[in-house]
Amino acid sequence: MSDLSFTAVVPAAGIGSRMAADIPKQYLSLGGRTVLEQTLARLLDHPAIGRIIVATAEQDPWFEQLAIARHPRILRVTGGRERADSVLNALAHVETDWVLVHDAARPCLHRLDLDAVLAAGQQPQGAVLACRVRDTMKRGDGEGAISTSVSRDELWHALTPQCFATVPLRQVLSDALAAGCVITDEASAMEWAGFHPRLVEGRADNIKITRPEDLGLAGFFLQQMNESKI
Numbered sequence: 001m002s003d004l005s006f007t008a009v010v011p012a013a014g015i016g017s018r019m020a021a022d023i024p025k026q027y028l029s030l031g032g033r034t035v036l037e038q039t040l041a042r043l044l045d046h047p048a049i050g051r052i053i054v055a056t057a058e059q060d061p062w063f064e065q066l067a068i069a070r071h072p073r074i075l076r077v078t079g080g081r082e083r084a085d086s087v088l089n090a091l092a093h094v095e096t097d098w099v100l101v102h103d104a105a106r107p108c109l110h111r112l113d114l115d116a117v118l119a120a121g122q123q124p125q126g127a128v129l130a131c132r133v134r135d136t137m138k139r140g141d142g143e144g145a146i147s148t149s150v151s152r153d154e155l156w157h158a159l160t161p162q163c164f165a166t167v168p169l170r171q172v173l174s175d176a177l178a179a180g181c182v183i184t185d186e187a188s189a190m191e192w193a194g195f196h197p198r199l200v201e202g203r204a205d206n207i208k209i210t211r212p213e214d215l216g217l218a219g220f221f222l223q224q225m226n227e228s229k230i
């Protein structure tokens with residue numbers, strides 16, 4: 001697939017509160033570049049991806065300092081209060097029939113996983129990269145004790161990229177947010193509208209850098225990836 005049929009949307013407007021760093025986690029150093037630059041490099045390399053629309057915070061002073069900010073395929077737009085708002089703002093600038101949304105905080109995306117979710121996503125239901133739960137899952141009682149165990153059969157971690165037809169996603173995300181739904185990924189909005197996105201099994205090292213311990217892990221995964229030239 002090399003027809004530039006996808007636009008990538010990269011939500012990068014978060015503050016990284018769980019990372020507890022001095023700057024938003026997408027601008028922390030990883031493998032000699034920022035997290036965001038590492039993520040964008042994975043997307044720029046793919047022949048099916050044309051433009052990349054990066055949603056940053058309105059007052060973000062860091063993005064424009066990056067050389068990649070002047071890349072001809074990259075457009076910066078202003079994000080929103082929540083991740084879903086940032087994605088919706090970016091979707092307003094997507095002109096292709098198909099779009100993939102990928103977190104700025106997920107730099108360890110393997111090419112084969114990106115190939116797979118792009119191939120699976122070009123159909124009405126869309127597709128999300130995901131990995132099966134490995135641990136026994138518990139639901140807490142809210143007071144620090146186990147309420148119950150949750151069957152891990154068919155329990156998945158939703159990752160990104162998540163791929164959909166642009167027009168339906170834009171409309172459904174707008175409607176779901178207007179209806180007051182809590183939307184933490186694009187698939188949630190599509191499910192709310194009755195769609196059943198495909199699950200594309202991906203690698204568990206496609207981690208979302210969220211907490212301090214994730215940065216070192218991401219550095220290790222990236223080093224492994226670069227050594228194996230994936």
Ligand SMILES: Nc1ccn([C@@H]2O[C@H](COP(=O)(O)OP(=O)(O)OP(=O)(O)O)[C@@H](O)[C@H]2O)c(=O)n1
Binds near residue numbers: 012016
């Ligand atoms: N209003 C927001 C909130 C988040 N994001 C982006 O969505 C991705 C996933 O969100 P998350 O990991 O939750 O990032 P933060 O919101 O920055 O983290 P935290 O919840 O710890 O503050 C990140 O790339 C983040 O920059 C965004 O574009 N706009």
Ligand SMILES: C[C@](O)(CO)[C@H](O)COP(=O)(O)O
Binds near residue numbers: 083157159186
């Ligand atoms: C989109 C996502 O990465 C899929 O797991 C996740 O929902 C983002 O959640 P966050 O709370 O915005 O990090």
